[in-house]
Amino acid sequence: MINLHINGQDHAVDVDPDMPLLWVLRDKLGMMGTKFGCGIAQCGACTVQINGVAMRSCVTPASAVAGATITTIEGLSTNGDSPVQAAWVAHQVPQCGYCQSGMIMAVDALLKTTPKPTDDQINAAITNICRCGTYARARDAIHDIAQA
Amino acid sequence: MNKIVKLDRRSFLKASAVAGGGLMLGFHMPTANAAVTKDSEINAWVVVKADDSVLIRVAHSEMGQGAMTGLAQLVAEELDCDWSKVKTEFVDPRLNITRNKVYGGMATVGSRAIRSSHEYVRKAGASARVMLVQAAANRWKVSATDCTAKAGVITHTASGRTLTYGAVAEAAAKIAPPKDVTLKDPATWTIAGQPKMRLDMQEKVTGQAAYAIDIRLDGMLFAAIAQAPVFGGKLKSYDEAAIAGAKGVRKVVALPYAVAVVADSYWEAQKAVRGLPVVWDNGANGKVSSASIAKSLDEGLAAKDVPVARNDGDVEKALAGAVKTISAEYRVPYLSHASMEPMNCTVRFNADGTLDVWAPTQNAEAILSAAARASGLDPLKIMVHLTYSGGGFGRRGGAAPGDYVDQAVAIAKAAGAPVKLVWSREEDIQHDFYRPISSAKMTAALDADGYPVAWNTRISGHSILSTQNPSAIKNNMDQGFLVLFHDNVYDVANVKVDYAMRNSHVPVGYWRSVNHSQNAYFRECFLDELAHAAGKDPYEYRRKLLQKAPKQLAVIEACAKAADWGKPLPAGQFRGIAQIDGYGSYAAAVVEISMNADGSPHVHRVVQAIDPGYAVNPDSIKAQMEGSVAWTMSAALYGEITVKDGRVEQGNFDRYRMLLMNNMPKVETVIVPSGGFWGGIGEPGGPAVVPALVNAMLAATGKPQRSLPLIKRGTTSV
Numbered sequence: 122m123i124n125l126h127i128n129g130q131d132h133a134v135d136v137d138p139d140m141p142l143l144w145v146l147r148d149k150l151g152m153m154g155t156k157f158g159c160g161i162a163q164c165g166a167c168t169v170q171i172n173g174v175a176m177r178s179c180v181t182p183a184s185a186v187a188g189a190t191i192t193t194i195e196g197l198s199t200n201g202d203s204p205v206q207a208a209w210v211a212h213q214v215p216q217c218g219y220c221q222s223g224m225i226m227a228v229d230a231l232l233k234t235t236p237k238p239t240d241d242q243i244n245a246a247i248t249n250i251c252r253c254g255t256y257a258r259a260r261d262a263i264h265d266i267a268q269a
Numbered sequence: 270m271n272k273i274v275k276l277d278r279r280s281f282l283k284a285s286a287v288a289g290g291g292l293m294l295g296f297h298m299p300t301a302n303a304a305v306t307k308d309s310e311i312n313a314w315v316v317v318k319a320d321d322s323v324l325i326r327v328a329h330s331e332m333g334q335g336a337m338t339g340l341a342q343l344v345a346e347e348l349d350c351d352w353s354k355v356k357t358e359f360v361d362p363r364l365n366i367t368r369n370k371v372y373g374g375m376a377t378v379g380s381r382a383i384r385s386s387h388e389y390v391r392k393a394g395a396s397a398r399v400m401l402v403q404a405a406a407n408r409w410k411v412s413a414t415d416c417t418a419k420a421g422v423i424t425h426t427a428s429g430r431t432l433t434y435g436a437v438a439e440a441a442a443k444i445a446p447p448k449d450v451t452l453k454d455p456a457t458w459t460i461a462g463q464p465k466m467r468l469d470m471q472e473k474v475t476g477q478a479a480y481a482i483d484i485r486l487d488g489m490l491f492a493a494i495a496q497a498p499v500f501g502g503k504l505k506s507y508d509e510a511a512i513a514g515a516k517g518v519r520k521v522v523a524l525p526y527a528v529a530v531v532a533d534s535y536w537e538a539q540k541a542v543r544g545l546p547v548v549w550d551n552g553a554n555g556k557v558s559s560a561s562i563a564k565s566l567d568e569g570l571a572a573k574d575v576p577v578a579r580n581d582g583d584v585e586k587a588l589a590g591a592v593k594t595i596s597a598e599y600r601v602p603y604l605s606h607a608s609m610e611p612m613n614c615t616v617r618f619n620a621d622g623t624l625d626v627w628a629p630t631q632n633a634e635a636i637l638s639a640a641a642r643a644s645g646l647d648p649l650k651i652m653v654h655l656t657y658s659g660g661g662f663g664r665r666g667g668a669a670p671g672d673y674v675d676q677a678v679a680i681a682k683a684a685g686a687p688v689k690l691v692w693s694r695e696e697d698i699q700h701d702f703y704r705p706i707s708s709a710k711m712t713a714a715l716d717a718d719g720y721p722v723a724w725n726t727r728i729s730g731h732s733i734l735s736t737q738n739p740s741a742i743k744n745n746m747d748q749g750f751l752v753l754f755h756d757n758v759y760d761v762a763n764v765k766v767d768y769a770m771r772n773s774h775v776p777v778g779y780w781r782s783v784n785h786s787q788n789a790y791f792r793e794c795f796l797d798e799l800a801h802a803a804g805k806d807p808y809e810y811r812r813k814l815l816q817k818a819p820k821q822l823a824v825i826e827a828c829a830k831a832a833d834w835g836k837p838l839p840a841g842q843f844r845g846i847a848q849i850d851g852y853g854s855y856a857a858a859v860v861e862i863s864m865n866a867d868g869s870p871h872v873h874r875v876v877q878a879i880d881p882g883y884a885v886n887p888d889s890i891k892a893q894m895e896g897s898v899a900w901t902m903s904a905a906l907y908g909e910i911t912v913k914d915g916r917v918e919q920g921n922f923d924r925y926r927m928l929l930m931n932n933m934p935k936v937e938t939v940i941v942p943s944g945g946f947w948g949g950i951g952e953p954g955g956p957a958v959v960p961a962l963v964n965a966m967l968a969a970t971g972k973p974q975r976s977l978p979l980i981k982r983g984t985t986s987v
Contacts, residue, residue, distance in 0.1 A: 136534075137516055137517075137537075140534070140536050140537075141536060143536075144534050144535055144536035147483075147535070148491060148533075148534040148535055148536070149534065151485055153476070153479075153483035153485070154475070154476020154477065155476070156480075156482075156609070156610070156659070157482070157535075157611065157691070158609050158610075158611070158694065159694040159921055159922050160539075160693060160694055160921075161694075161921050161922070161923060163921060163922035163923055164609065164922055164927075166609060193476070194475065194476030195475075195476055197475075198475075201471055201474060201475035201477075206474040206475065209470075209474045210466070210470050210471065210474055213466060213467060213470060213888055213892065214474075215333075215467075215469075215470065215473040215474065216333030216334065216335070216892060216893075216896055217332050217333030217608075217609065217610070217657065217658065217659050217660045217661075218333065218469065218472075218473030218478050218657065218659070219480060219608075219609040219610045219659030219660060220609045220659075221473055221474060222476040225474060243930060244929075244930055244931035245931075247929075247930045248929055248930065248931075249929075249930070250609070250922060250927045250929065251609070251899070252607060252608060252609050252660050252662070252899075252900070252903075252927070253333045253609075253660065253896045253899075253900075254895060254896035254897070254898060254899025254900055254928070254933070255892075255895075255896065255899075256899060256928075256929070256930045256933035257895050257898075257933055257934075257935065257936050258892070258895065259930065260930065260933070
């Protein structure tokens with residue numbers, strides 16, 4: 122059994138220790154907001170926060186994050202109105218939306234350590250792939266939050 | 270959809286089941302305007318609920334392009350309902366069978382969601398409004414002409430009495446629909462034409478938006494697949510013993526061209542299928558390579574006696590007598606779609622002989638047909654649940670034999686349980702229907718003033734029809750492959766366009782902007798070469814050649830103005846410009862770049878203009894234009910699918926690279942709707958961006974870039 126502390130709740134899961142956190146979340150716990158995009162930590166659709174740090178859950182073995190504080194998109198806010206989510210709505214960032222959970226989690230983690238990121242800091246930290254091309258709006262939304 | 274936003278997954282499934290059941294009742298009702306539930310269905314598009322909220326049905330797919338919101342705006346505009354109380358739901362594609370195509374074509378391709386359905390969805394809204402007003406008039410025993418409707422409230426003008434839509438909906442549903450309705454002048458729109466927020470936004474920032482890949486069913490198993498790596502190959506044998514006893518593995522399912530593993534989780538299935546030794550029969554194409562395909566296309570550029578699509582004047586004569594001729598060959602590679610949501614399909618055979626299917630799609634009717642074909646069931650026994658699609662970009666416009674729906678049906682049948690099949694990213698990129706490879710040889714003759722008097726174009730490339738609709742090919746001609754050339758609007762006296770069809774075994778298909786994507790690059794970059802040779806400003810050069818094309822001229826002028834064309838740029842920065850027409854719209858782009866030390870471009874700013882006729886949601890249009898920049902820049906900078914030993918070499922985003930945040934330029938969009946026509950939005954925006962970018966490189970370096978991608982594999986990042 123692996124004990125996972127996700128969004129403030131404890132979950133004991135009986136899975137292979139190598140099973141990536143992504144698949145524990147999706148297939149074992151039914152938390153579907155975290156997405157599968159590539160499986161090799163390239164696209165970032167699977168981004169969650171481990172102790173507040175953005176991590177790509179598709180390559181993070183569940184056993185490696187036992188006991189850590191795991192936050193997924195479902196746990197980011199109670200009413201879907203965290204600063205990043207609110208800015209995302211105000212700027213109408215998502216299109217298809219599939220990559221957005223991961224990008225929002227990555228941005229939220231960035232702003233925790235760097236509340237007023239420069240463009241270069243945004244570029245370095247936000248490496249999520251969005252095929253719809255929402256990058257420009259995402260950048261504007263991040264700067265808006267920083268100025269708030 | 271909106272109505273499921275606050276439900277958890279299990280409740281969502283229950284709600285879906287109820288909705289499905291409710292809709293199924295609809296088949297048995299004798300008329301389209303009968304009420305199907307206690308909510309009142311005014312017509313096939315509009316349901317008014319007793320709480321005064323309005324449910325608008327959406328027949329097209331929502332894959333990010335905003336059609337769900339835009340279509341609802343058009344219905345709501347004519348309905349005169351309260352926009353804040355509008356919800357939407359996707360239709361059950363079976364209703365299009367049982368209700369005599371009431372939803373028109375559901376295929377969401379060719380930027381057509383709004384441009385092909387605006388009239389009937391607006392009529393549906395207007396018709397429902399007439400019925401609701403009539404119901405109120407009947408209640409008051411007054412004439413409907415003495416009543417008005419606004420924001421979901423009907424008012425009897427003389428007495429000031431009011432009734433809400435919800436109060437009269439049940440009665441309205443029983444009124445015969447009007448034979449004809451008058452649609453509003455778009456100049457008077459208050460809901461349509463406005464930058465309304467997307468109806469799917471809150472779900473998409475909270476992880477609650479339901480995609481097909483997110484479906485969960487009781488007893489559901491997970492499948493991963495390995496498909497024959499060489500297109501057209503077949504499964505020969507596999508060694509199941511090698512994965513015997515693997516944790517979570519339930520079953521191995523052999524398909525003629527693939528092998529799948531069914532397990533308790535997707536990861537277990539994926540791990541097992543990767544560990545399964547498989548022997549493939551590669552068929553006749555195991556030695557095809559990018560080099561052999563390129564050779565075939567090059568031969569096509571020089572081939573004699575190929576079919577001619579356009580022949581104005583006498584090109585050969587004009588070229589022979591020209592003051593100056595210029596010739597160039599341009600080349601583009603195959604490209605993959607790589608939608609963020611990989612191909613997937615969930616199938617459940619039910620005890621009562623019915624089937625449930627979930628799949629990301631741009632064409633619910635194609636999913637229904639494929640599921641019927643694969644299962645042998647009557648389509649009316651199959652419920653295709655429409656969800657949001659995590660991208661589409663043309664990959665999901667159909668469901669070809671052997672593609673994801675057929676696979677999932679076969680696997681679920683073999684497994685004897687509901688199964689969710691998910692393709693790995695590698696399967697997704699290596700089993701696509703690719704943007705075709707193509708080459709163009711163009712030769713032009715310039716007059717003494719430097720303007721073209723002859724323009725000869727030979728296209729040699731892989732016909733999309735050869736995969737998608739071979740019977741439509743007559744005399745080796747695929748007219749669509751020559752778009753922007755056979756209908757080139759530049760005023761040139763002698764024009765010839767011909768086509769050497771050169772196909773390979775690689776399956777090709779519709780990739781966002783389709784043949785405009787490569788032909789805009791060919792045409793607009795070659796035109797810049799002509800302007801460059803003539804020593805003329807490329808914008809003014811185009812203006813001169815567009816004097817007989819007022820729409821194109823107006824949009825490029827709007828773009829140039831917004832982009833400050835002609836004003837000095839900082840040292841080291843350069844501009845390029847291009848314009849196209851397509852998908853019913855007109856678009857132009859100006860791109861500002863500087864050159865990196867490694868010879869690659871750094872894009873600072875993109876300004877685009879679009880004339881879509883009418884602008885149903887200006888913010889959605891801007892979003893599509895911005896997205897088109899990222900889409901086409903990924904392709905122009907990095908996009909290249911190559912073939913070795915008959916199979917695609919790239920497998921994931923490490924080798925099929927995408928534009929990221931760091932290279933996304935600032936994008937400004939000017940919308941110049943000239944009215945009188947309905948153009949598309951999703952695809953017209955991209956094609957002009959690539960040539961504008963490459964033309965900026967010509968301005969910067971004096972050298973044309975005649976092949977894409979601009980950055981070859983293995984070079985350092987920019």
